[in-house]
Amino acid sequence: MDKGIVMATKPRCRSCGAPVHADDQGLCIRCGKPFYRYAEGTAPTGPPAPPSTAAGWTTSDTARPSSGSRFLRLLAVAVVVVLAVFWWMDSGRVSTPSTSGAGTSGGSAAWAPSGYQVVSADPNVAWKWNAQPACPAGGSCWGMTVIAHAGCPSSLYVEMSVLDGTGAAIGLTNAVTSALTPGQRAILNFSSYETNGKSATPTKFSCY
Numbered sequence: 001m002d003k004g005i006v007m008a009t010k011p012r013c014r015s016c017g018a019p020v021h022a023d024d025q026g027l028c029i030r031c032g033k034p035f036y037r038y039a040e041g042t043a044p045t046g047p048p049a050p051p052s053t054a055a056g057w058t059t060s061d062t063a064r065p066s067s068g069s070r071f072l073r074l075l076a077v078a079v080v081v082v083l084a085v086f087w088w089m090d091s092g093r094v095s096t097p098s099t100s101g102a103g104t105s106g107g108s109a110a111w112a113p114s115g116y117q118v119v120s121a122d123p124n125v126a127w128k129w130n131a132q133p134a135c136p137a138g139g140s141c142w143g144m145t146v147i148a149h150a151g152c153p154s155s156l157y158v159e160m161s162v163l164d165g166t167g168a169a170i171g172l173t174n175a176v177t178s179a180l181t182p183g184q185r186a187i188l189n190f191s192s193y194e195t196n197g198k199s200a201t202p203t204k205f206s207c208y
Helices: 059-063 067-091
Strands: 012-015 038-039 117-119 122-129 140-148 156-163 168-175 185-192 199-207
Touching: 122 199, 140 156, 140 168, 140 199, 156 185, 168 185
Parallel strands: none
Antiparallel strands: 012 038, 117 122, 122 140, 140 185, 156 168, 156 199
16 A cells, blocks of 8 residues: 555544445434544544534533523422412411400590590490499399490490309399480499309400
């Protein structure tokens, strides 16, 4: 062989060793993988070169996330943010116990006369204890004065729970008036024949 003549070597696929033709478009016709050429009769050495950019892609394309996966990540972040906002709004709420049919505020409104307690369930009504009225034999009784700031057009109904010496409820007693004009006072007497009744506490005021 004339040393002045250089013989062309046929490139081969580094993945499977199949011959690679010059018109191949970056994929080996045998294994379907991107081919890495090396000269026939030589062994591949070192890491394979990046795939040919002539095929229209680079190795960075394989690591690039798809638009679908990016959308899912953004959607997940949006859901977490919305849930966090709802949790924050809900945590600011304070549960308030119901005052329907229940006693007094323990204080007095500006309109209420001195010594009267304003009903928490109806600030239009205030009350105070009276001196104990005459009681029936073997029973218990209590006296109360009630005033309605704006009046009660039809009636005023008051209910009390009767308690024994330990504070346990053992019965109830009630009283009712006719219509009250604004600012009018009503004197109510309550009695109970519970033999163990020691005290009473108002539980319901209905001005209607």
